[in-house]
Amino acid sequence: GQNIDQPTEMTATEGAIVQINCTYQTSGFNGLFWYQQHAGEAPTFLSYNVLDGLEEKGRFSSFLSRSKGYSYLLLKELQMKDSASYLCAVKDSNYQLIWGAGTKLIIKP
Amino acid sequence: IAGITQAPTSQILAAGRRMTLRCTQDMRHNAMYWYRQDLGLGLRLIHYSNTAGTTGKGEVPDGYSVSRANTDDFPLTLASAVPSQTSVYFCASSDSGRNTGELFFGEGSRLTVL
Numbered sequence: 071g072q073n074i075d076q077p078t079e080m081t082a083t084e085g086a087i088v089q090i091n092c093t094y095q096t097s098g099f100n101g102l103f104w105y106q107q108h109a110g111e112a113p114t115f116l117s118y119n120v121l122d123g124l125e126e127k128g129r130f131s132s133f134l135s136r137s138k139g140y141s142y143l144l145l146k147e148l149q150m151k152d153s154a155s156y157l158c159a160v161k162d163s164n165y166q167l168i169w170g171a172g173t174k175l176i177i178k179p
Numbered sequence: 180i181a182g183i184t185q186a187p188t189s190q191i192l193a194a195g196r197r198m199t200l201r202c203t204q205d206m207r208h209n210a211m212y213w214y215r216q217d218l219g220l221g222l223r224l225i226h227y228s229n230t231a232g233t234t235g236k237g238e239v240p241d242g243y244s245v246s247r248a249n250t251d252d253f254p255l256t257l258a259s260a261v262p263s264q265t266s267v268y269f270c271a272s273s274d275s276g277r278n279t280g281e282l283f284f285g286e287g288s289r290l291t292v293l
Binding site: 074101103105111112113114115118157159161165166167168169170171172 | 219220221222223224237269279280281282283284285286287
């Protein structure tokens with residue numbers, strides 16, 4: 071079966087750096103997405119990786135290793151507004167998105 | 180620019196009743212999707228439509244139906260609601276012609292079936 075694994079919850083301190091990991095086992099691979107979802111709100115797109123390596127976008131970076139079935143989202147200079155759930159999703163060989171359950175990130179002052 | 184609009188925002192429904200969740204987008208995206216989100220689970224695809232006039236079943240289609248009469252609208256109907264359909268429902272759209280094809284989500288419809 072297809073599976074996306076990510077930690078259920080993480081806690082970090084304001085101003086610090088946090089890395090959220092995502093491992094996947096899917097039938098084929100056509101890209102990996104990270105979305106941010108604040109409580110009670112809709113998910114919003116953060117990043118897309120289809121080739122191995124690091125994609126940097128401001129305070130957020132996303133890394134992909136296709137051979138290891140692994141990605142991480144790196145958040146730097148954490149702000150209180152970064153408290154949210156972070157969803158990892160993989161597009162499989164049929165171009166359907168398989169979603170992880172999300173990682174709830176709690177930022178403490 | 181509204182993006183994607185869902186209605187109603189929330190609804191409490193008696194079991195056995197029929198309910199239609201509305202979804203409208205103004206981005207002229209060809210693909211549209213309905214997901215449900217339940218605590219502890221990832222987003223699960225109910226139905227999708229790659230273009231107006233076509234629809235397909237997702238991971239959890241039973242008890243739900245959709246139609247795509249035009250590009251903008253993609254309503255989701257629960258013919259006879261059951262308590263297990265209590266969930267938050269998200270409509271989404273994407274421009275499949277884009278390299279990333281990221282999804283744009285509506286604000287969600289919180290449905291409680293009693």
